[in-house]
Amino acid sequence: FDQKYPSYIISKGFAIVPSSGQDIHSTGRCTLAPDQSVPRHVSLASSIRLRNSSASELRREFINFFRSHQHSVVAPASVFPKRHEGSYFINAEFKQLRRATNSQPCIRIGGRHDDLNDVGYDRHHHTMFEMLGSWSFGDYYKKEACSQVWKFLTKVLNLPTNAIYITYFGGDQKLGLPPDDETRDIWLNLGVMDQKLMPFGIESNFWRANQCSGGGLCGPSTEVHIDFKALCGGDQLDCARCLVNTSSPQVLELWNCVFITHRIIADNDVTEKHLKPDLLQPLNKSFVDTGMGLERLACVMQGMTSNYDSYEINSLMEFIHSKANSCNPSVPVYQGLFLSNPLQDVETKTDKDQSEITLSSLWNKISGKSSSSALCSKSHLALDHSWKNFNMDNDLVDMWHRDTAYRVLVDHSRALAFALSDGLLPGRQGLPLKIRQLIHRAFRASVLTGLDTEITTSGKLKSLLGALVSEVAKRDVLSLQSFFNTMATIRGPSCRKSDAITPEQVS
Numbered sequence: 001f002d003q004k005y006p007s008y009i010i011s012k013g014f015a016i017v018p019s020s021g022q023d024i025h026s027t028g029r030c031t032l033a034p035d036q037s038v039p040r041h042v043s044l045a046s047s048i049r050l051r052n053s054s055a056s057e058l059r060r061e062f063i064n065f066f067r068s069h070q071h072s073v074v075a076p077a078s079v080f081p082k083r084h085e086g087s088y089f090i091n092a093e094f095k096q097l098r099r100a101t102n103s104q105p106c107i108r109i110g111g112r113h114d115d116l117n118d119v120g121y122d123r124h125h126h127t128m129f130e131m132l133g134s135w136s137f138g139d140y141y142k143k144e145a146c147s148q149v150w151k152f153l154t155k156v157l158n159l160p161t162n163a164i165y166i167t168y169f170g171g172d173q174k175l176g177l178p179p180d181d182e183t184r185d186i187w188l189n190l191g192v193m194d195q196k197l198m199p200f201g202i203e204s205n206f207w208r209a210n211q212c213s214g215g216g217l218c219g220p221s222t223e224v225h226i227d228f229k230a231l232c233g234g235d236q237l238d239c240a241r242c243l244v245n246t247s248s249p250q251v252l253e254l255w256n257c258v259f260i261t262h263r264i265i266a267d268n269d270v271t272e273k274h275l276k277p278d279l280l281q282p283l284n285k286s287f288v289d290t291g292m293g294l295e296r297l298a299c300v301m302q303g304m305t306s307n308y309d310s311y312e313i314n315s316l317m318e319f320i321h322s323k324a325n326s327c328n329p330s331v332p333v334y335q336g337l338f339l340s341n342p343l344q345d346v347e348t349k350t351d352k353d354q355s356e357i358t359l360s361s362l363w364n365k366i367s368g369k370s371s372s373s374a375l376c377s378k379s380h381l382a383l384d385h386s387w388k389n390f391n392m393d394n395d396l397v398d399m400w401h402r403d404t405a406y407r408v409l410v411d412h413s414r415a416l417a418f419a420l421s422d423g424l425l426p427g428r429q430g431l432p433l434k435i436r437q438l439i440h441r442a443f444r445a446s447v448l449t450g451l452d453t454e455i456t457t458s459g460k461l462k463s464l465l466g467a468l469v470s471e472v473a474k475r476d477v478l479s480l481q482s483f484f485n486t487m488a489t490i491r492g493p494s495c496r497k498s499d500a501i502t503p504e505q506v507s
Helices: 007-011 055-068 142-156 181-190 294-301 311-327 340-345 359-367 394-421 430-448 454-458 464-485
Strands: 099-107 128-137 164-169 197-200 206-208 216-227 251-264 280-293
Touching: 055 099, 055 128, 055 142, 055 294, 055 464, 099 394, 099 464, 128 142, 128 294, 128 394, 142 181, 142 216, 142 251, 142 280, 164 181, 181 197, 181 216, 206 251, 216 280, 251 294, 280 294, 294 311, 311 394, 311 464, 394 430, 394 464, 430 464
Parallel strands: 164 197
Antiparallel strands: 099 128, 128 280, 164 216, 206 216, 216 251, 251 280
16 A cells, blocks of 8 residues: 555545546645645635625525525524523424525534634634534435535636535445445536545544534535635646645635434444444434535635635724724734744744743633643644744744734634623533633733733723624624524524623623
8 A cells, every 4th residue: 555655645544545537646746735824815716706705795695595406594593502402403393394504603612523722823713603504304415415515616606616625535444334435426427626536534524423422423524625726716726635634724624515324322432533333323314414614615705814814804803903002002903923924934033042932831821721732732733843842033923922812802702792692691610601711711812912901001891802792793693683584584492582682781
C-alpha cells in the first residue's frame, strides 16, 4: 500500500481508495502546504448568482428552493427544547411528514458538539449558528438528495464547479461497513470531476447521534467543501484536495448530507473510538438529514474567508467599536487577525530581551482557565510549527488578542440573545449555568482587552455586552421570527416564543 499510493493519501487516512474511475495518484500530487494563508476577501466570479447577498436573502433562497421540491417548511424550535417534550421532530409530528426543511438556531456549549474553545480562535466555529436543513423521512434517498444539493449550489447559486470538493464514506472493514460507492457514482453522474471526489473514513464521513452515550441513529455522510481561491472561476487553479478536512482556512466544509441507515444499540462498553459491529442495527427505512450553516454560506457568497467578516457579523464588530470608542477613543477597529496570519505575514523580532509569549497565557487571559493544553491542542493550528513557545512583536500580539476578544464578544452575544429571548436565564446549574459561563467569558474578554471601559470608569453595571446582546436580539432574533411569520409553516409545541423576553429586558 505504501508504495502504490502517494503519502498524502496515507496520511489523511482514507479508508478505501475508489474502486472505479481515474486512479487517484494519476491526477498529480498536490504540493500545497496545509497552512496556506488566505486573504480576508477573495474575488467572486461574475457568473455567481446571488453573490454579495445578505444572510436573510440566502435563507429565503434556501427555504424557497426546498419548498419548490415539495418540502414542508417547519418553524424553528426553541434553542433549548424542554426535556419532557422529547425529540423535537416527534413532537412536531415530523413522523407524519415525507420531506421537510427549516432554518434552526443552534447553540453548542457542551456535550458531544462543544465548539466553545474554538470560538474566537478560528474562522468558522460558533457557539450559536443558524442551520439550514432538509430532511427525507423514508421518501427519497441518495440520488435525489445529492441532486438537490448539486442543483442548489451549481444552478441556483451558480458556484464554479472547480471550487467544489465532495467527500464520501470510504467504508470501515472493522465494522463491516462497505465503501459508499453508490454515492460516489451518483456524484460522478452529476458531473463532479473524479479528482474533486474523495473518500474518507469513519471519523470524517460517518455521522452518529448521541455519541457520548454510545447510542443513537447513524449512517454514512457526504460533504461539500469549498475552495475559496477557486471562487474566482478561473480554469488554471492549483489543486486543493490535500487541504480538504485539514482545517485549512482555504477550504471550508459547507454542507453535510447524512444517510441515516443504522441505529447503534446502547451498550455501556461502547465508546466513540470502539464501536462494535454487532451493535449496528439496520433500520427498516433509510432517511436523509442535510445541514448547512447559514453563516458559512454567507461568507462564501460574500467572498469572505471568515464568518466574522460577513456583512451581518461584521456590522456587530462595528457596533462594538462604536460603543467602545465612545468611552475610549484609542480603541482600534477590528483587524481580522488570526493566529496563523501574524506568524506567516509579519517579520518577528529576534531581540533576546523580548518577552516570551505563550499560547497558554493568551488563552488564560480571555478564558480565565489554567489549562495550557486547551488551545495548543486545537487542530486548526498548523501541525508543522511548534506553537508551545514563540516570540513575536508585543503590539501584534495585543492586536490579535483584541481581535479574538471582538470575536468572542460577537459570538457569545448572539448565543445569549437567542437563549434569553427563548426565556433561558443564567443560573447555577444545568443549562442556566452554561448561559452564566458565556456571560462571564464574554465580559472578561471585553474588560481585559480594553473594549469595555465604561463599567471600570463609571462603576455602573451597564456594560458593552448588555448593549450588544440587546442589539442582536433586535436584529437577528426578531428578523428570524418575522421571516417565518410571513410564510405558511408547521409549528410544534417546541416552537420559538416571540414574547419570552424582549430586547429591552435583555439589555
